[in-house]
Amino acid sequence: MGPTASGKTDLAMALHERLGAELISVDSAMVYRGMDIGSAKPSPEELARAPHRLIDIREPDEPYSAAEFRQDALAHIQDIHAAGRMPVLVGGTMLYFKVLVDGAASMPSADADVRKVLVRQAEQEGLAALHAELASVDPVSAARIHPNDPQRLMRALEVYRISGRTLTAHWEAQQSQSLPFIPRPIVLCPSDRRILHKRIAIRFDLMLEQGLVEEVRALCHKMALSAELPAMKSVGYRQVLEYLRGDHDLDALRERGIIATRQLAKRQLTWLRRWDDARWVDPLTEDALEVTLKIVRGDCT
CATH class of the missing domain: 3.40.50.300 (P-loop containing nucleotide triphosphate hydrolases)
Known part of the structure; x- marks a missing residue:
């Protein structure tokens, strides 16, 4: 290097x-x-x-x-x-x-349609509702992400909605990728x-x-x-x-x-x-x- x-x-x-x-x-x-x-x-x-x-x-x-x-x-x-x-x-x-x-965490790529839905939800219900939803499916990420951080909140929910797996699960999978x-x-x-x-x-x-x-x-x-x-x-x-x-x-x-x-x-x-x-x-x-x-x-x- x-x-x-x-x-x-x-x-x-x-x-x-x-x-x-x-x-x-x-x-x-x-x-x-x-x-x-x-x-x-x-x-x-x-x-x-x-x-x-x-x-x-x-x-x-x-x-x-x-x-x-x-x-x-x-x-x-x-x-x-x-x-x-x-x-x-x-x-x-x-x-x-x-x-x-x-x-490497196997994160799904961004999805414009899913992100539009999340943006609209944030506008209609507020960021607190997004944070509450994240806390219900991924409490570890919710504890780490501030309720007023729209970018990280929406990304965490986007990952879950696209892949069916939480952001935490993706990162835990990364940690198990030890080298031989x-x-x-x-x-x-x-x-x-x-x-x-x-x-x-x-x-x-x-x-x-x-x-x-x-x-x-x-x-x-x-x-x-x-x-x-x-x-x-x-x-x-x-x-x-x-x-x-x-x-x-x-x-x-x-x-x-x-x-x-x-x-x-x-x-x-x-x-x-x-x-x-x-x-x-x-x-x-x-x-x-x-x-x-x-x-x-x-x-x-």
């Missing part, structure tokens, strides 16, 4: 070559075909040298959820274990890592934040030189892409879409892209600091690979 531009792919490929590890991508942008430059997807040559699973499995106009990632990742992990090999999950989508470890193995989390992060920022700027400039704008333009010609699609909310792609709409010029695109990537790295680090059992490795040190190998083998306490 690690913030963007910290060198995760290179280190993972080295683990593949040194240990024969099988790599599984944990990246919400790399799952999409055609989104190569902006996602910093390994090149065809790199993938030939060190194949990554869960890359290029969706079209950009198709959704892919964290729950789907967990299901797919567990299937690949089981397959790799069955072959007697070591799976190494590499990427920067922290939500995917969290859902993999903690499980013990993960060994490793965080790759430069000790000098200024160097990370410099890497981010250099990499975004390289993306623009490699044709990031042309990549997004080609995708837009191929299919109807909007800023609301999960794929187009990825850092870099969102800023290019704004540029193609005429919202700003190329210089502003570069500035916005670099700033957004720095903000992404900051959010990633916030997630990573919560990983109590993670081992941190500085990629700027000469022995980063050897330290990582020791952690993977369990030789380092």
Whole structure:
């Protein structure tokens, strides 16, 4: 794991070559075909040298959820274990890592018709009536949700009316989704934040030189892409879409892209600091690979 531009792919490929590890991508942008430059997807040559699973499995106009990632990742992990090999999950989508470890509540998607009925009921009977109904079917959620919180009240009732199961039951099911193995989390992060920022700027400039704008333009010609699609909310792609709409010029695109990537790295680090059992490795040190190998083998306490 690690913030963007910290060198995760290179280190993972080295683990593949040194240990024969099988790599599984944990990246919400790399799952999409055609989104190569902006996602910093390994090149065809790199993938030939060190194949990554869960890359290029969706079209950009198709959704892919964290729950789907967990299901797919567990299937690949089981397959790799069955072959007697070591799976190494590499990427920067922290939500995917969290859902993999903690499980995913199988919540039903929002239903516009059910929500309209609940809105009308709230207008006619008041929020107190909704809270009383929730208390009768799901007292645990009712005790947790404030009677004057319409959004959470209606979502809890919506889940129950759609699925026939309470919000509490869905969350309890999530807690039972224990992993059949013990993960060994490793965080790759430069000790000098200024160097990370410099890497981010250099990499975004390289993306623009490699044709990031042309990549997004080609995708837009191929299919109807909007800023609301999960794929187009990825850092870099969102800023290019704004540029193609005429919202700003190329210089502003570069500035916005670099700033957004720095903000992404900051959010990633916030997630990573919560990983109590993670081992941190500085990629700027000469022995980063050897330290990582020791952690993977369990030789380092």
